[in-house]
Amino acid sequence: MxxxxxxxxxxxxxxxxxxxxxxxxxxxxxxxxxxxxxxxxxxxxxxxxxxxxxxxxxxxxxxxxxxxxxxxxxxxxxxxxxxxxxxxxxxxxxxxxxxxxxxxxxxxxxxxxxxxxxxxxxxxxxxDKKYYILALSPNFNQLYRADRNTIDEVELKELPTNIKEFLNIDDEGAQKYQSMSRAGTASVFHGEGATDDDQEDLLHYLREVDRVIFKELKSKDDYLLIVSDDHLFSLYKDDINSYSNLLEKNLSGNVKDINKKELKEKSWEIVEPHIHDYLKSVKEEFAQLKGSEKISKELEEILEAAYFSRVDSLMINKEADKEGFFSAEEKEIKDINDRENYDLYNYAAVQTILNGGKVYPLTEDKMPDNADIAAIYRY
Structure with missing residues (x-):
């Protein structure tokens, strides 16, 4: 499997x-x-x-x-x-x-x-959408890939293990950066005992973490959740992060104090409400385009558009079923025979995927306007 x-x-x-x-x-x-x-x-x-x-x-x-x-x-x-x-x-x-x-x-x-x-x-x-978890602190970094049922470590050779190795300093020096990260953004820049060089070193370390993470995730659209002290997360999110799908809320604490099972469960509590954000935005776009020629709820029209690469987003009632054959040349649905006929809703989904569009099979109650099929066109 x-x-x-x-x-x-x-x-x-x-x-x-x-x-x-x-x-x-x-x-x-x-x-x-x-x-x-x-x-x-x-x-x-x-x-x-x-x-x-x-x-x-x-x-x-x-x-x-x-x-x-x-x-x-x-x-x-x-x-x-x-x-x-x-x-x-x-x-x-x-x-x-x-x-x-x-x-x-x-x-x-x-x-x-x-x-x-x-x-x-x-x-x-x-x-079953995946998401990523970044354990972030001066003394430990680790990227994980997870879903509601599983969690696995992602090995990144370039990711700094900790600031001690990154700066080649001793334990006492490393502890100073850990204290700085917990002190809050203002204290990072004006904290007692923290020099400008110390502050720049911490930022340099975080920028390197961000560089490696962005390199790994830049082609993906999965959510990224940070596990860190609140103050360090605020600094990373506001001044360092380059990844567009970073969640606005972090899982507060030190990942070394949480076993993998707890990390999966606690992270899922934060991520789950966002997993279906994509559907909300698709439905909102469909509603905004009502009355225009950029949407349709007509099966035959959508089959033609899907075949000719016009469908950007397709929502279908996954229990809807209509047997037939779509003739691209005549741009119409025909009823040929049991061998040649197929599920036309599935055909619309297949053509949309092959031409780079996205397909969202939904239950009947989640479909817009009680339609069995709804499409947003590229043009």
Whole structure:
């Protein structure tokens, strides 16, 4: 199992080994220990898939058995069902078998067409969003990458371990900088016993930390949370920081006094309210553009715009489903046959991603204006 990212999505999108089978299943029953229920539900979804392969794609039983062999093995693996999250996504083609344990609840569904259905999978991309934690102090620095369930150290060879090594000074000298960092911004510049050279050395040290962190994160849009004394954080945030997604609030204290589990839990309390900030801004932009030609809620219009690279942001009701075929030449939806037809909402999402736009699958109650699809155009 791999982490969901844009490269994974594009790999699934580019699969040409039709038929492509996409199976989604809610696994939240794992919380109650209902492993047998999960096994039965998955077998039912496989039977549904088997019927479609026979009826629509003309598969014989032996072909079905071979095609679904790995999935059938999962159904009987009790250890597998004991290690679930909230949802499960499985993708099967002649030369591919991929599965993802999702941190969000999803609805059960099976899809078979010329390409994979990734609508619900995209939800995991946004919900399981990563963030960074920087433990910052004169005596210890460390960058971490985390989400709501995990936390890992990020090794940066250039990141100063501490000010002692950075300035090549003794323990007594290093302690002076630790005291300065706790004294507050005014005291850093005018503090008792702190010379102008001391103050500049501390700033030089912080600028080097910022340089290394910015170099690592500049191409990312994940949040950065600082763990440090309040006064040092204020100095770093106001006068040093170069990274645009630094959170305005820090986790106050010394990371050496917090174990990793506590660090993950305490950092998540601060970060969680911001994780879906992106959606608020997208909805606000959509509302501001009402009445203009830069937005649409019409499926056929959006399919055309997505195909021709005009869609910047796309919101879709992840439970909405409409089978058909979009003709780019005639710029209209057609109903051809069960093999050639596909989920048009998924097609809009796929074309948007391939052309560099962002897709947000939402529940029906979160969609703007109760629409099943809503797009913001680039032009």
């Amino acid at each position: 791999t982490e969901i990212n844009q490269e994974i999505l594009k790999d699934l999108i580019n699969c040409q080994d039709s038929p492509c089978v996409s199976i989604y299943m809610s696994t939240k029953a794992v919380r109650k220990g209902e492993f047998k229920k999960l096994e039965i539900e998955f077998k039912n979804l496989l039977q549904e898939t088997e019927k479609k392969l026979k009826d629509i794609w003309g598969y014989k039983q032996r072909d079905v058995d071979e095609f679904l062999n790995e999935a059938a093995d999962l159904a009987a693996d009790i250890n597998f069902w004991q290690k679930q999250k909230e949802g499960l996504a499985v993708f099967i083609s002649e030369n591919k078998f991929e599965l993802f344990k999702l941190p969000i609840d999803i609805y059960n569904s099976t899809h078979i067409s010329q390409c994979f259905n990734i609508k619900q999978l995209i939800s995991g991309l946004w919900y």
